[in-house]
Amino acid sequence: DIQMTQSPSTLSASVGDRVTITCRASQTMSNWLAWYQQKPGKGPELLIYRASNLQNGVPSRFSGSGSGTEFTLTISSLQPDDFATYFCQQYKTYPYTFGQGTKLEIK
């Protein structure tokens, strides 16, 4: 299985900050990576697919980059609605696997 290691597990930031979350894969996987946002009590929502493609309707302050084994999710200017948990998912091979999640908290 491809192991996904996500960091940091918790991130404290303020409105307006630029933040970056990293996902590292245990083996190369081209750009078959997605990022999701999850808010308490709700199902996750897709933000980014194929490492850098923004899902329809997702604000442009979200961006993704990377290929191979290292990937990043960047939020350029945090808004109050962005404080949530973020996680990555690889879909290069079965079984699909997820990162452990990053909880983005208000500083």
Add this chain to the structure above:
Amino acid sequence: VQLVQSGAEVKKPGESLKISCKTSGYSFTTNWIGWVRQMPGKEMEWMGIIYAGDSDTKYNPSFQGQVIMSADKSITTAYLQWTSLKASDTAMYYCVRRDDYNHGYFDYWGQGTLVTVSS
């Protein structure tokens, strides 16, 4: 597109359970529907996917034999079932729709069904 899951369940070890995921807003038979488990405080785990058109299934080996996925085209609903629950099945379960291009990411998620197994 909407995926609406059945409500929370409280069961005893050894009991059976079938939870559902009612879909709407797209062609049910041309997408794969999957299930994802999230145990308390743990990362998401992909359990498997089913192609609603012909009920072809692909299971995560970790869940093969532990659960059964099915789909009913007539009511555009997917199911996840257990024949004998264990305490370790306590978790939130999400149904997910695999993307239209069948790459493997999940473009829509249900709201989750909390399953609690306790004696």
